[in-house]
Amino acid sequence: MNNFSTTFFVFFVCISFSVKSQSFDTPESITFDEATDSYYISNIGSGEILKIDKTGKKTSFVSGYTSFLGVKLHDGVIYSAEDNKSGDDFIRGFDVSTGKLVFSLSIPNTKQLNDIEFDNKENLYVSDREGHIIYKVSISDASYETLDDTINTPNGLYFDNKKNRLLVCNTIDKSVVYAIDIESKKTTLVVKTNYPHLDGITMDKDGLLYLTSWSIDWKNSILLKYEGKEFTEIATNSNGMADIEYNQKTNAIDIAQLFDNSILHFNLLNKKK
Numbered sequence: 001m002n003n004f005s006t007t008f009f010v011f012f013v014c015i016s017f018s019v020k021s022q023s024f025d026t027p028e029s030i031t032f033d034e035a036t037d038s039y040y041i042s043n044i045g046s047g048e049i050l051k052i053d054k055t056g057k058k059t060s061f062v063s064g065y066t067s068f069l070g071v072k073l074h075d076g077v078i079y080s081a082e083d084n085k086s087g088d089d090f091i092r093g094f095d096v097s098t099g100k101l102v103f104s105l106s107i108p109n110t111k112q113l114n115d116i117e118f119d120n121k122e123n124l125y126v127s128d129r130e131g132h133i134i135y136k137v138s139i140s141d142a143s144y145e146t147l148d149d150t151i152n153t154p155n156g157l158y159f160d161n162k163k164n165r166l167l168v169c170n171t172i173d174k175s176v177v178y179a180i181d182i183e184s185k186k187t188t189l190v191v192k193t194n195y196p197h198l199d200g201i202t203m204d205k206d207g208l209l210y211l212t213s214w215s216i217d218w219k220n221s222i223l224l225k226y227e228g229k230e231f232t233e234i235a236t237n238s239n240g241m242a243d244i245e246y247n248q249k250t251n252a253i254d255i256a257q258l259f260d261n262s263i264l265h266f267n268l269l270n271k272k273k
Contacts, residue, residue: 023050023058024261029071029115029200029243030254031078033096037249040078041256041263042068049080049094052263062094070116070126070157070243077102081113081126089113091126091137105142107135115200115243117157117166119182125166127154134168134180148180148187156201156211156243169198169211177201177211177226193231195224200244202253204268210253212241223253223266235266 025045032039037054040061047065052058061078071080073096082090089110093103107113111130118124124137125147134154136147148154153171160167166180167190175198177190197214199221204210209226221241225232235241240258247254247265255264 023048023060026258027242027256027261027263028069028258029080030256030263031071031073031245032247032249032254033073034249039254039263040071040073042071042080044069044083044258047082049078061099062092065092068092069112069114072116072118074118074124075122079103079116079124081116083112083114089128091116091124093139103139103142105137105144107144114155115157117159119159119164119166120161125157125159127157127168129153129155129171134166147185150187151176151178154178155199158201158203158209160203162207167201167203167209169201171197171199171214173197173216175213177209191226191229195222195231199242200255202244202246204246204253205248205251210244210246212244212255214240223255239264 025043027041028044029042039052041050044067047067049062051061065082067083068080069083076096077093078096079093082092088106088108091105095102110128114127114129116126122139126135134148135144137144151170154168155171156169158167164182168178173196176192178187179190180187195213196216198211200212202210211224213222220238222233223235225234239260242256242258244253244255251268253266257264
C-alpha cells in the first residue's frame with residue numbers, strides 16, 4: 001500500500017484518540033481491564049505504571065521502580081517486566097485494586113526482559129530480547145525455566161489459545177514470526193517478513209494477526225495486519241508505535257506510542273456478514 005492510500009485509510013478508519021500528559025514518559029506497553037474500563041500503561045523512562053479510568057482521568061498506579069516494559073493484566077493482578085539496567089531484571093505483579101506488590105521474581109543474568117503473556121494454565125511467559133531467551137514462569141510457586149533460546153532477539157508475545165502455542169516476533173532487519181508449541185516446546189516458523197524490528201503482536205476475534213514494525217533507523221513505525229499469508233500496512237506514523245493489545249470489548253488495537261508520549265486506539269472495521 002502506498003503512502004497516500006495508507007493515509008487515506010487511517011483518516012477514515014482509525015477512529016481513535018491519543019491521551020497526552022507530562023506523566024507519560026516513553027510509554028511502552030498497554031493492557032485493558034474490562035471490569036472497570038481502565039487502561040494500564042508502562043513507562044520506560046520513569047519506572048511507573050499509569051492508570052487511565054473510563055472518564056479519561058490519569059493517575060499513577062505504581063511508581064518508584066527502575067524501568068517498566070511489557071505489562072499485562074491477569075486474574076486481578078497487573079504484571080510487568082522491570083528492566084533493572086544495573087542488575088538482574090524482575091517480574092513484578094501488583095494487585096489491580098490496591099496497587100500493592102503481590103508478586104516479585106528476579107531472573108538472574110537477564111539483559112532486557114520485555115514482553116509478557118499468559119497461557120490458560122497460570123503460566124507467564126516473558127521475552128529477554130537482548131538475552132535471546134523466552135522464559136516460562138509458574139505464578140503459583142515463582143519458579144521459571146527456559147522455554148526457548150533459539151530465537152534471535154525475541155520481542156512480542158501472544159498466546160494462541162486455540163492452537164496452544166506461543167506466537168513470537170523478533171527484532172531484526174528482516175523480522176520473523178515463530179510459534180512455540182507449549183507442550184513440546186518445539187519452535188516452528190510462521191512467516192518470514194521483509195519488515196524490520198517487529199515489536200508488538202496480537203490477534204483479533206477473527207484470528208487475524210496484528211504487529212508493529214519499526215523502520216531500520218527506528219524513526220517511523222507501521223501497524224501491520226497479517227491475513228491470508230499477506231501483510232497489509234494499515235497505519236503509519238512517526239509516533240513510535242510499540243507494544244499492542246487487542247481490546248475485544250471495543251474491537252480495537254490499543255497501542256503505546258513511545259515518541260509521542262501517548263496511546264492510540266485503532267478501531268477495527270466490523271466485517272459484513
